[in-house]
Amino acid sequence: MIEKQKRDRYEMHKYWGKKPSSNLKVLIEKFSAEGDSVLDPFSGYGVFSCEAFLLNRNVISNDLNPIANFINRQLLNRDIDLKKLKKEWDIIKEELIPFVNNWYQLDLEAEKVQLINILRDNNDIPIKARFKVGGNKKTQEITLTKKQVEDYLKFENEQVISDWYPSVELIENSRISAKKGMTVAGLFTKRTLACHARLLSLIESKSTGNEKELFRLAFTANLANCSKLVPPIKTRGDMSQGAWMTGFYIGETYLENNVLQYFENRFTKVVKGKKDYLNFFEKELFEKKNQSYYITQFDAKALNIASDSIDYVFTDPPYGDAVPYFEQSIIWNSWLKFSPNYNEEIVISDAKSRGKNTSVFEIEVKKAFSEIRRVLKLGGYFSLTYHSLSGLEWKAITNACIENGFEMVDFNWLVQKTFTPRQINRSKSIKGDVLVTLQKSPCIESIIMDENQIEEFFKREIEDWLMKESLDTNEIFLRIMKIIFSRKIVVGNTDLLEILIKNFGFNDNNKWILNDKLELC
């Protein structure tokens, strides 16, 4: 089941935690039928919802993050006129080109050139620049002279930005490098800020309807690419293009990219994604079906959906402290003037102002899962992925399933990664996406054991298995999950990985063995 997800329709915009679409297709076909009502209460980009819709299911796609729903809407919308889009882009470009060119111009001795990227240090001093000359496709790179640096900064300082841009502050959170007083605007240079602000204002004034929404999608998709958050990949050269992964860390150097050029690339990707989606509807068979989709912005703890009405639920719940979705999405939400409901986000955040700690996370996950139980029909299936099999998230989610009367019917790996023992020890967490399918049972029962009892119990089981053979971490987790679900054990605060590290050895083949076997080796 290991497969990379590379469908154009899912490459239009960044979002953390998109799941491989081919895996989801298999799941949807296995656990639901055409015409069924299916729900993803934490839908994000909307990969599940899109696959389910294309398979003729009636979909409710829900997320509390406005940008997620915005992306999802652009993904699922069929009413797009690509010719109008192209025409509007030509009109926008006509005004944008001279504006951007003015900002990215560099005087070389013989001619004026348009810069593609500028390497700047974290005091914003430009160091190097790249450009293309004439019709030549190859880029040239130069180290800027003292005079060029002075002119570059002087020009920047003299400009006044007349278009609107967001003025919001980031939520202070050291874990994602959001320092006190940092603003969204401060993630950009004056050049990239001015060019984005003008681009957005042109989109707002020159485009209309659903095509405008697609431009806005390409616009937010471009923001991080042209911010200070893109560090060069130093091992490949100091001007080699990296990508924004997560957080707001600004490195020792960053690349200031040409907003027009990068936006055009993003725009092409969006059009490609849209074509990939629209192609689907040309198949005659599809047209005859009556499936619908709703994109909703409910808090998953209080879904405005009728009880016992949903045939199948799939979800990929929030990743505990691994991704503070709303805090990071501020770079997108703020530009589109969306205001997320931070209070109700289910997350573990280091931001002191938010009070989103582990125990609150556990309570909130439980509430969301009891909503899933309420809306799901009796006997209906519920598939969910675990982003990590260790630590807080694993416990919170496993306990929430058991305490809400779900029984396990299937267990699989969605994305499996192997880690060296050093990595495992260092991070105390194995990463790999696990997929569990559960069924809503008529009654809710669970066994509550104290932590020592659970630890002893798990230890004994693992010892028995390791007497017979060495096992990798994933296999041990799988067996333990089967026991937990079949006996309905609430795992409390037990950390399975810690039990493994404390009591067993790990050999060179990345397998767990009994400690005495380790000594013998």
Ligand SMILES: C[S@@+](CC[C@H](N)C(=O)[O-])C[C@H]1O[C@@H](n2cnc3c(N)ncnc32)[C@H](O)[C@@H]1O
């Ligand atoms: C792991 S992501 C889902 C990613 C998704 N699988 C995709 O394909 O993009 C979890 C989602 O939960 C959302 N979320 C967090 N708290 C929520 C709440 N209270 N109600 C609904 N959605 C919430 C986040 O905005 C985030 O998009």
